[in-house]
Amino acid sequence: VGYIEVGEVFKFNAEKSSQNIFRANEAAPAQQSQSGELAVSGEIKICDDKLAEVRKLIEEVKREQNVRKISAIMLTAEPFNRAHERLIRMTIDSSDLVLLFLLKSHGADEMMSFSLKKSVLEYFIQNYVPKNRLIIVPFENSNLFSSHLNPTLECIAAHRLGAHKLIVGQNHAGIGMFYDHNVAHTVLERYKNDLNLDIVVLPELVYCDECKTLVSTKTCPHGQHHHIKYHAQTLKTLLLAGILPPAILMRRDISAMILSELFPNRFENIQKLCDDLFPSNGLLEKQTEREFYENLMKLYQTTSLT
Ligand SMILES: [Zn+2]
Structure with missing residues (x-):
């Protein structure tokens, strides 16, 4: 990444910590803090910028x-x-x-x-x-x-x-x-x-279940009880449990990208699963896990027999 030619080693002055750029994120938990007690100064060269x-x-x-x-x-x-x-x-x-x-x-x-x-x-x-x-x-x-x-x-x-x-x-x-x-x-x-x-x-x-689309709270007359929020934490919980988030919240192709990375080689025989589940054009196609999730969401979104 680069190097520093150390000129001096010194202690942080606690009284001046509010002026220190490395302590700007004060409210962050201690383990996130990138600064310790001591500091070095000197010429810096960054190679990979x-x-x-x-x-x-x-x-x-x-x-x-x-x-x-x-x-x-x-x-x-x-x-x-x-x-x-x-x-x-x-x-x-x-x-x-x-x-x-x-x-x-x-x-x-x-x-x-x-x-x-x-x-x-x-x-x-x-x-x-x-x-x-x-x-x-x-x-x-x-x-x-x-x-x-x-x-x-x-x-x-x-x-x-x-x-x-x-x-x-x-x-x-x-x-x-x-x-x-x-x-x-x-x-x-x-x-x-x-x-x-x-x-x-x-x-x-938010997603409004009366408007049936993504709206801003300023432009939708329906109350909060009709709104589904785009909470990062909720989406994370679903993805970490290996579940495809609803397509109104995340694009299926993007969910598929993430799930196939989070759970690599999850299925013993992905090919059989795909062959059994999804209609095909008659050719034998090799499917990746990413394609599996995308096709699965397509099936979820089928409107008959629901
Ligand atoms: Zn609405």
Whole structure:
């Protein structure tokens, strides 16, 4: 990754900890804290700099497509669900380019590997959004952003990569501090001036069983008892139990990607299971576990005999 030529070793000054960037995530549990008692200083050289590559890509896309409005979204995407998808689409509607900051989660919150989360997003971008409108910014090696505890740092990161707008969804995990409109706006208002960064808090997205679609709580007249929320924890519980989440909550192809990674070689004879369950075009096709889940969901969604 890189190296540091150690010049000095010193103790952290506890009194100044609030000014220390490595202690910015103070509310995080101790085991997540990346800083100890001692610190080293010296010349740093970074060899494997993924962010530099992303920066280059952003510049290229900006040049080629005459990009004017750039928005940023911060997501742990664990797991990536239809509310995330809507959030991204709404953001693309109002900007030329969207920077999707993919954040690492820690401890009990970490259900799947960072690389799987990234593959899911790449798959989504490849298949469901216009080309070059969305760039993933992988924040794999920092936990400063992991729990959305530090909106200041999120604003600075978005600004530094060229965003003019930071989109904040109300309904994704850990973003509780944005629930109260008044507080959110007083906390973040100053960045409008300091960083020339607009902060947009989107209304909460839910599935309404009366509207029969994904709606924002602002646009649906039905009460909360008609709403199914996109709770990351609920989706995680289902996936970790090996169950396909309902398709109104997650795309079947994405659930299939995740389940086949979480439970590799789960079935003794996947081929027989597929041959017995799914109609085929007469050819003998070898099916992967990922295809198995996708086809299974198709069967679940069949409307006769239900
Ligand atoms: Zn409704």
